[in-house]
Amino acid sequence: MNTSVESIDCFETQSRNNNADTAPSTPSSSSDYITGEADDSSDSRGPIPCTLKSVENLLSVTKAMGEDDLQELINKCKQMVLESAECSEERKWLVRRLIELRLRAQEIRETSNANVLETCVILGHHFSPQKYYISTSGSVYCDHCSGGIWTMLQSWYMCNDCGFCCHLKCMTSICRVCVHVVASEAGGYTYTKDICPERGLSAQAYRCAECNTRITFKSGWIEPRLCDYTGLYYCQRCHWNSVAVIPARIIRNWDMEPRKVSRAAYQLLTLLQNKPVLMLDKLNQKLFSFIPDLSLIKRLREELQMMKQYLVICPEASTQGLPWKSGLRTHMLESSGNYSVKDLVDLENGILVDEIQIAYNAMKTHITETCRLCKARGHHCEICGNDEIIYPWDTTATMCQLCSTVYHRLCRSKRNHCCPKCLRIQQRQSTDIGAAITKNDNTDNCDSTA
Numbered sequence: 001m002n003t004s005v006e007s008i009d010c011f012e013t014q015s016r017n018n019n020a021d022t023a024p025s026t027p028s029s030s031s032d033y034i035t036g037e038a039d040d041s042s043d044s045r046g047p048i049p050c051t052l053k054s055v056e057n058l059l060s061v062t063k064a065m066g067e068d069d070l071q072e073l074i075n076k077c078k079q080m081v082l083e084s085a086e087c088s089e090e091r092k093w094l095v096r097r098l099i100e101l102r103l104r105a106q107e108i109r110e111t112s113n114a115n116v117l118e119t120c121v122i123l124g125h126h127f128s129p130q131k132y133y134i135s136t137s138g139s140v141y142c143d144h145c146s147g148g149i150w151t152m153l154q155s156w157y158m159c160n161d162c163g164f165c166c167h168l169k170c171m172t173s174i175c176r177v178c179v180h181v182v183a184s185e186a187g188g189y190t191y192t193k194d195i196c197p198e199r200g201l202s203a204q205a206y207r208c209a210e211c212n213t214r215i216t217f218k219s220g221w222i223e224p225r226l227c228d229y230t231g232l233y234y235c236q237r238c239h240w241n242s243v244a245v246i247p248a249r250i251i252r253n254w255d256m257e258p259r260k261v262s263r264a265a266y267q268l269l270t271l272l273q274n275k276p277v278l279m280l281d282k283l284n285q286k287l288f289s290f291i292p293d294l295s296l297i298k299r300l301r302e303e304l305q306m307m308k309q310y311l312v313i314c315p316e317a318s319t320q321g322l323p324w325k326s327g328l329r330t331h332m333l334e335s336s337g338n339y340s341v342k343d344l345v346d347l348e349n350g351i352l353v354d355e356i357q358i359a360y361n362a363m364k365t366h367i368t369e370t371c372r373l374c375k376a377r378g379h380h381c382e383i384c385g386n387d388e389i390i391y392p393w394d395t396t397a398t399m400c401q402l403c404s405t406v407y408h409r410l411c412r413s414k415r416n417h418c419c420p421k422c423l424r425i426q427q428r429q430s431t432d433i434g435a436a437i438t439k440n441d442n443t444d445n446c447d448s449t450a
Helices: 002-021 050-055 067-083 089-111 168-173 179-185 247-253 263-272 292-311 315-320 330-334 341-349 351-370 372-376 409-414 420-449
Strands: 120-122 125-129 156-159 165-167 242-244 259-261 397-399 406-408
Touching (some): 156 168, 165 168, 179 263, 242 263, 247 341, 292 341, 341 351, 397 409
Antiparallel strands (some): 125 156, 242 259, 397 406
């Protein structure tokens, strides 16, 4: 009997391989095998052996059949397979028919399920159906049971926010809250700032931190796996040995080496890797002293902020798409102090420096050479009276933080860093105040005389 069962599995595998030779490499849907007609004719079965002509109608599927009737046919076909001779044409035909019946039964179960919704919300996940969706990124696995998903044969769902994938049958059993909700509730998409805050298995009562499965070092099947981001232990279903760069290690040690994290942590880090939520000036100011490229990026971003003030009011720059369509990441133009994890990784690889330098040169060329309007908004040093046009981002220039007037750095240092324009404004304000006081005194004297 065991030999017969193994033969069934062998013929099923051979049948799938034969179908794969004439079809795409991904599993085909059940509608590819069953036409839905009453006679259930299918080219995948090939010619029917003469000895099975009498049972052809017995194993035929009609549209009126329900799941119970179809299961009865499957049991009959399976019994015929076991009673047929090994490696015979009859067994081959019966095995192919058995596969078709099972595919039809699965299709009926999926289409008759009244609980299947187009979109549903579970634990913050916004699940959308992905039936018959062919994944271009390789195999798809269920985040709940860690089993493979036959994308063309099974109904499965994927969260639109975090990418959580699961079988239809697993949707009612998931216990992981959507990381998009977790990140939002954490207060503005923030990271854990501690490096692997491990507490130990005893603090978790020797259970998985996510699904509460009992875990121990004694058995290899339930070996606990440490997440380097959360410092907690997980079972193999909740920890797939996925690797990710840990933000706390970057901030503290400038360590870019990917480390093993749980599935929940991996989805969270993937969600936040492009979000500029790291304020390095506040988190670790010393990094700018030890990392020369980081100090260079900070200076270039500050100068880009100055250039943006010229470009946002220039009609020609708007036509050319500057500064927003310069190929630079948007948050690089919006502020000068926030970074994302991807920014820091690209900085270590040399990608970010080249990207900012290209955008910097394009904007500077437009302001100082190409556009007459932007060039006319340049400054002359009031202290030395030189005809040289200077801009706030020039290395030889400095800008007053109060009135935004630009001077030569050397000229201003000779005036003890005093701004002549600010002095004039103060004198004018003092004169206006004195005149107002005198006017009020004269008015009071007139009133008292009267």
